[in-house]
Amino acid sequence: MAGTPQPGNWRTSTYSGADGCVEVAHDGHLVYVRDSKSRTATLRFGHPQWTRLLRSLK
Template identity: 50%
Template sequence: MSVERVTRNADGLLWFKSSYSGSGGGDCVEIAADGHTVYVRDSKAAASGPVLRVNEDTWAAFVARTAAR
């Protein structure tokens, strides 16, 4: 997986879309990081939808566990 730069929104965060998120309207995930916090959102909903916030240690554990599957 790689990421591509998507946009900087009014929230001031620089959001990245996963390369696994296709342009065909399927499962789309964007992430942004600010300090020790990682933000995750559904890119179809973009700025209007909810955002999940986790600390960087929680995010790293999630990514490691997901990659191990």
């Protein structure tokens, strides 16, 4: 299993406000999501699962 991406690979959501941010990174196989205020907890998704999640949020 791949490790968590390095800090320079994370991007902040353009929808995040000043009080809270969601950061996303990917390594080619998995998509990682974390809260910028609590970077120790990271969710991992395969690309098909990530795509379904994004479609369900629209």
